[in-house]
Amino acid sequence: DVKVTQSSRYLVKRTGEKVFLECVQDMDHENMFWYRQDPGLGLRLIYFSYDVKMKEKGDIPEGYSVSREKKERFSLILESASTNQTSMYLCASSFWTSGTYGTQYFGPGTRLTVL
Amino acid sequence: QKEVEQDPGPLSVPEGAIVSLNCTYSNSAFQYFMWYRQYSRKGPELLMYTYSSGNKEDGRFTAQVDKSSKYISLFIRDSQPSDSATYLCAMSGNNDMRFGAGTRLTVKP
Numbered sequence: 513d514v515k516v517t518q519s520s521r522y523l524v525k526r527t528g529e530k531v532f533l534e535c536v537q538d539m540d541h542e543n544m545f546w547y548r549q550d551p552g553l554g555l556r557l558i559y560f561s562y563d564v565k566m567k568e569k570g571d572i573p574e575g576y577s578v579s580r581e582k583k584e585r586f587s588l589i590l591e592s593a594s595t596n597q598t599s600m601y602l603c604a605s606s607f608w609t610s611g612t613y614g615t616q617y618f619g620p621g622t623r624l625t626v627l
Numbered sequence: 628q629k630e631v632e633q634d635p636g637p638l639s640v641p642e643g644a645i646v647s648l649n650c651t652y653s654n655s656a657f658q659y660f661m662w663y664r665q666y667s668r669k670g671p672e673l674l675m676y677t678y679s680s681g682n683k684e685d686g687r688f689t690a691q692v693d694k695s696s697k698y699i700s701l702f703i704r705d706s707q708p709s710d711s712a713t714y715l716c717a718m719s720g721n722n723d724m725r726f727g728a729g730t731r732l733t734v735k736p
Contacts, residue, residue: 516670552635554728555671555715602670613724615661616717618670 515539516619518603524625531590533622535603543606543613544586546570546578548599549621555602561586562608593626600624630654633716633727641735646703648714648730653697656721660692662701663715665729671715675701706734 519534537544545560547570557570559578567578575597579587586605590597600623604616633650640646648662659678663671675690677683683690689702699718703710711734716727 552728555726557724609659613719613722614659615673615676616724617673618663621668621670623668 516603516605516617518601518619518622520622521620522623522625524627525590525593526627527594529590529593529626531593531624531626533588533590533601533603533624535586535588535605535619536584537586537603537605537617538584539605539617540583541605541617542583542608543616544580545604545606545613545616546576546586546588547602547604548572548597549602550599558588560613593624595626598624598626631716631718631725631727634730635728637731637733639733639735640706642706642708644706644734646706646710646732646734648701648703648716648732650699650716650718650727651697652699652718652725654718654720654723654725655694655697656723657718657725658720659718660690660699661717661719662688662690663717664710665713665715667712674714708734708736710734 516537546558547555561567561580577589603619606614606616661676662674665671680694687704691700713729715729
């Protein structure tokens with residue numbers, strides 16, 4: 513079974529803090545993704561990575577950065593957390609399949625609250 | 628027009644009913660079509676995926692893709708209270724991937 517794990521299930525931070533969210537997958541997937549999920553807005557892609565040290569901006573990259581130093585690990589960084597970044601953050605991974613992102617497998621999510 | 632349209636519900640059915648969940652999309656380049664189930668406060672779980680058009684069955688679940696109409700469906704037979712969750716459709720192709728906003732389903736005993 514594919515396993516995607518995220519470092520925290522719940523996190524509470526203060527405005528202006530630097531926040532690190534970490535994701536690890538054990539299936540040797542090339543692709544890794546960070547999404548945020550908000551009621552009524554669905555899943556929105558923040559960043560994705562198709563290889564070590566490679567990254568591409570998604571639909572809403574502002575206020576976020578990412579790091580992928582090892583194939584199995586993908587980190588999301590909030591440089592200076594703000595209250596509008598309170599959300600559920602989901603990590604996913606997949607194989608690159610025939611020119612598509614293939615089927616993505618998700619982690620359990622991190623519910624981040626910024627006060 | 629949104630790239631993927633999915634009725635958010637909520638949808639409430641009695642136990643044993645047949646449930647039909649649907650999405651429409653606009654990008655004809657999509658080739659992989661997926662359905663995810665997401666329980667409250669959990670990550671989405673891959674339920675089924677199909678490649679291109681056609682049907683796929685797995686137990687009580689059937690996924691249908693009609694690429695000519697840009698329409699995908701998920702049918703749940705003999706629905707159970709444990710099927711109560713939010714169901715997300717997703718599709719990918721041509722270096723793009725999109726998710727529906729999800730349909731919230733409640734199956735009442």
